[in-house]
């Protein structure tokens with residue numbers, strides 16, 4: 001994994017205004033972060049914390065109130081950057097009168113792609129997302145999970161190097177979400193960069209390298225998942241086939257240093273605990289926020 | 297075709313009006329966009345810097361705003377000039393599919409039903425077939441217009457707003473698609489549907505015509521070549537027009553019989569191409585008599601053509617003949633004529649001068665009058681098949697449809713479906729009924745005479761209770777006000793041109809009366825009319841779409 005940034009966000013703010021320009025919500029407040037090439041980046045946060053807003057700003061769907069975004073070395077307003085980006089929206093906003101094949105063919109035509117490649121990728125993706133049986137049915141007949149799957153397929157039609165997924169596992173059955181996570185890891189293995197939002201913490205923990213936690217439009221935490229979840233109070237010793245004598249000796253050594261061994265095993269910390277702690281802390285101390293030192 | 301003067305398209309005037317109106321509109325749009333950019337940036341700076349330093353906020357806002365404005369403009373023109381045919385094509389096919397799956401093609405069923413029942417109302421086998429043709433032809437062409445226009449109207453007013461509302465456009469704009477491609481793709485998509493429907497309807501309509509009136513298939517349409525007209529009064533001096541015999545609408549001007557009064561037609565572009573199969577030039581006339589006394593009722597009024605070559609001073613008289621009132625009289629002219637000195641002259645070489653043919657018309661019956669208007673005498677070129685004329689008229693309906701699509705889709709980039717429908721509806725109603733009213737309003741003819749200067753001057757007059765007839769006193773401020781008013785007055789003077797003239801596209805008047813749809817005064821103005829609206833609509837529509845976040849709210 002290189003450290004070259006694929007996405008650079010600097011002081012990004014977004015205020016939603018109504019028709020008359022009156023302020024409605026400040027959805028995002030001075031967000032700065034980088035996403036590096038080849039990593040899986042997770043954006044976490046409770047409902048309405050500005051995750052979707054961030055993704056839309058990255059894509060140029062919304063115009064920032066303040067701040068700048070550079071994505072694949074181009075400004076967000078430059079549509080040519082989309083040539084190398086795939087985006088799975090929060091809900092699949094697709095043309096309901098098209099069937100799966102026509103959908104993928106249509107989006108494929110928007111990219112520089114030969115007809116043969118387009119056909120081939122359409123078949124591959126339909127196969128991959130498990131819609132082979134429904135490829136000729138109009139999307140308006142699809143169930144939520146099926147729509148989600150075709151949405152994912154359209155995001156990957158151009159074989160993008162940067163993939164933005166807005167709640168990729170929502171609406172999917174356990175099997176589907178397992179597949180989705182496997183797919184994300186597979187894409188990562190191919191060297192793609194992935195940014196995803198999710199509330200499903202287990203999913204994030206499984207696949208993300210780094211995460212950012214947003215709360216009310218502000219960045220609260222930004223770090224590697226491993227580091228964040230490392231319990232500083234504890235020391236974990238992992239050894240293979242430690243004989244009982246050795247354990248006794250280690251306990252003795254620990255006792256000599258005044259430490260007590262709670263248990264021999266893995267620490268029981270999960271991302272869920274961290275997430276809840278951050279949100280509670282933030283609610284108690286509204287002013288405090290995470291300041292990103294690596295960025296800017 | 298009675299009392300209708302097909303005026304040839306005037307390139308110079310067309311472009312001039314177009315240039316002025318578009319120029320002023322763009323100028324207005326540019327100023328507005330610039331002001332909005334600067335305003336929004338200033339407000340932003342104000343929020344950031346704080347209310348303490350208004351000057352600095354203003355300065356920053358001005359700088360950033362101008363930069364953003366310039367960027368937007370440059371980017372915009374790049375987007376408009378470099379569009380990918382592949383993506384435009386993909387979007388138009390999508391729109392086509394959408395329309396078809398929304399059951400737009402049902403209008404064809406309605407069309408079919410129209411024709412199933414039309415027979416009951418139209419067919420009157422006892423009528424003279426020659427009188428039935430105009431009714432049937434007009435019916436078919438009107439049916440096509442009235443069915444296709446509402447269909448494309450709805451498709452183009454609601455398509456884009458619905459796409460934004462359903463957020464399906466969201467996913468599209470995350471692909472490398474320019475906003476210009478979305479706009480143009482949508483216009484083309486609706487046009488494709490419309491074209492399909494018009495094509496089917498016109499072919500079916502034509503076949504129906506041929507079945508209902510078998511004589512139609514044999515009909516030829518006249519291809520008239522019109523000239524210009526001028527007059528000589530009874531003393532033989534040039535006059536602006538002839539005599540008015542008491543018509544309210546003076547379409548025809550009258551010349552008195554047995555005097556030096558003449559009507560003079562000049563035709564240009566006369567070449568052997570216009571000759572008929574026997575090598576003769578055919579002159580057709582539709583001259584009306586006005587009798588001051590009974591005269592010889594058995595015989596009509598006599599009139600005479602004289603062919604003139606003014607440069608070589610050759611005059612050749614054609615033998616006089618009676619006018620056939622209320623019918624057209626067709627005279628093939630031999631190439632061999634005798635001039636006034638009894639020398640043989642050739643029409644096409646001696647009389648026609650540089651492609652220009654001058655024909656003088658005289659009335660020979662004493663005390664009777666002959667009425668003529670420009671289109672009353674014309675050279676009849678080789679006839680064209682009826683089908684050609686019919687399909688040219690259909691093409692004009694298509695052009696009108698295209699114009700409405702372009703307008704409606706462009707409007708729908710910035711407003712929602714109901715508002716877009718309303719605006720387009722207003723434009724259509726004004727275009728059909730209101731142009732003359734606007735014309736009289738802005739040119740100050742007739743009842744709506746316009747006094748008191750432009751907007752600023754009038755405002756000044758209102759504030760100071762000054763009578764609009766009183767001239768402004770001279771001075772610096774008066775000049776300033778009047779200079780500022782000039783572009784507005786100029787715009788107002790041409791504002792009629794913002795509204796498309798739907799009369800331009802009505803070709804039934806030619807086809808129904810057995811005329812070919814002319815190029816110069818029929819097709820060409822229709823094409824230019826459409827193009828004139830295409831460019832500004834697409835440009836403004838594009839910038840509106842580009843400035844939107846496409847978040848449905």
Ligand SMILES: Nc1ncnc2c1ncn2[C@@H]1O[C@H](COP(=O)(O)OP(=O)(O)OP(=O)(O)O)[C@@H](O)[C@H]1O
Nearest residue numbers: 016024025027046047048049050051052053054847
């Ligand atoms: N189009 C809009 N107009 C006005 N306010 C909006 C709009 N879209 C989002 N917001 C507001 O912006 C804030 C952030 O919304 P956003 O959709 O980014 O949240 P999110 O983190 O994606 O939430 P969720 O987990 O529910 O998807 C919310 O307060 C929301 O109400």
Ligand SMILES: [Mg+2]
Nearest residue numbers: 051052053090
């Ligand atoms: Mg969201």
